[in-house]
Amino acid sequence: MIDAESKQKHVHAVFESIAPKYDMMNDLLSFRRHKAWRRFTMRKMEVKPGQTSLDLCCGTCDWTIALAKATDGGKTVGLDFSQAMLDIGQTKVNKLKLGEQITLVQGNAMDLPFPDNSFDFVTIGFGLRNVPDIVRTLKEMKRVVKPGGKIVCLELSKPSWQPFKGIYYFYFEKLLPLMGKWFVKRYEQYRWLPESLASFPDLQALAEMFRGVGMRNVKAYPLTGGVAALHIGTKGNEGA
Template sequence: MDTNSPKSKEQFVHSVFESIAPKYDIMNDVLSFRRHKAWRKFTMKKMNIQPSNTAIDLCCGTCDWTISIAEASQTGNIVGLDFSQNMLDVGKVKVDRANLDRQIELIQGNAMDLPFEDNRFDYATIGFGLRNVPDLKRTLAEMQRVVKPGGMVVCLELSKPTWQPFKGIYYFYFQKILPMLGKILVKRYEQYKWLPESLAAFPGRYELADIYREIGLKDVQAYPLTGGIAALHIGIKER
């Protein structure tokens, strides 16, 4: 399917995540070499969330990170937003199981057009979702808009390794092996064939840091994770 236009990409990505929602957590392990939990733990340490802090977690998927943020905040209002209702349905089961349904609000919505006023949250996060949005700069600008002055915009995302031979091995895995695993494990080949294509068009670690600065975020930090196959980007909204 042609995903060159923003609308086509949006529709295709929506269909991908609606269809893989029940097996998304399993494939996250496969996609990240089972490292995504360690990456999230590192990210949470860098965020240093305090009791009563508020946050919006974009492209929250099945809500693992949303729940971690809520647990760290203890009492602060946490919003999980995703455009896939099927993903949110899986996430809601987890939220209810963790007894966090009063603290976490789940909303079906568009990351490029957040239904919140300016300066609302202490944190805006997006985990493994920025490469899927049609306009990543607009999404980051929206994240910046809804955080308070001094608030933090956080992106944890797959990235592009820069050193060989690891780079070659990783791309072979991502482009050749991963789609076949998707076909075997969740009976979805085309959807997981699309994932490496989404990464190919995504900016590298330094380019994304430059975009952070371009939209006006300050004190931008970019951390490579596991040889650069993922990266954490943090920026602060100007006070």
Template sequence: MTKLPSKENKEKFVRDMFNSIARRYDLMNTLMTGGLDKKWRKFAVKRAELQPGGYGLDVCCGTGMLTMELARAAGLNGRVTGLDFSEKMLAVAKENLKNFDLKDNISLIQGNAMALPFAENTFDCATVGWGLRNVPDIMTALREMVRVVKPGAKVVSLDMAQPTAPVFKQLYWFCFEKVIPAMGKLWAGNKGAYSYLHASAKVFPNQKVLVQMFREAGLVETKYHNFCGGVVAVVEGRKP
């Protein structure tokens, strides 16, 4: 099993890793999920409850796919900010926005999920897609998102989860450990990055534990929604 970086070294490791796979990241997401990632993002945005004219935040926005989905919800009079610490992922996001109808309503900034550069009670929702798994400290990132959203706003995470069904669970982890890194080598030229994906998913809190962490961060009405037998989950909570 791939050795994970220490908490002290994780930030640099993850940034360098995402910089190295940025150009192929969207292609790999589509291949790994069979295109279902689009459906999951739409569901996550629906759970975020961003209304037309609202102001949304997408943390660890990567190539901007979830950010654009938020912008669709916010509409012509809304605004969305996408934040990521990988400059190359943000460069791909900017390219993805070029032909997007609502590109003028989106701001992309380089920043750290552990110390969001925004005032308290700024946003009408905060989302994070496949990002909590990669931060040095999940609770710190969660509390930062809670801090910057308004009372009554939702915080929503879309990420890998942990299936529990016998046989399916074993098959899933086998594919994750053996097949996905091979795909990463073939399509993204970086087997190590996708070996890290397996290793990080193994130690990432399961959906039930993550719901509890959302509560500990100060959120209420916490719950999770499983997809594909628990392979992926959307976890949500509301700021009181």
């Protein structure tokens, strides 16, 4: 069992090394479904102009940028522990001339450098399975979201029905790392993906974790046969 500190160092090294090819491999490995999942998520979030958002594990900032566009002037912050990822994201932000609206921060999702009750939305996309302590991260997300605000997780999940389940796991555990090797010469880094999912909670277990940290009106949506899942919870008015 890998300890929290070792996991954090390993994940950091993985994402620093795959940053230049991250977007291309996301498209390839998910058959571009990740874009549809994000659009579905944005519809369910019902973002309004002027609202503020924090995007954790923001990577190369595709979701950060989508949030900024949806809030139409609302302040958006992207946070990631990989500077290599943030550098690519900053290039996208600059190209779109969103620098005044989007701020990128290098930091730790388990120890957020923001005051309580700061954002209308706190999101994490395809990053929660990589943090050493899921509950601590969810508690931090709840702490910095405003009362009445939402925490949102879009993540890979675990299909439960056969034969799709068997086909999916064969692809995810056997073919996906090989594709990483073939396309970007990164076999070990892409072998991490199925390893990171193995101990990650399934759809209902993650929903219970949302409730366990005090989120209300928790909703969980399986996507593409359970390959991914969306979880949304609302913070009550009791404070952090």
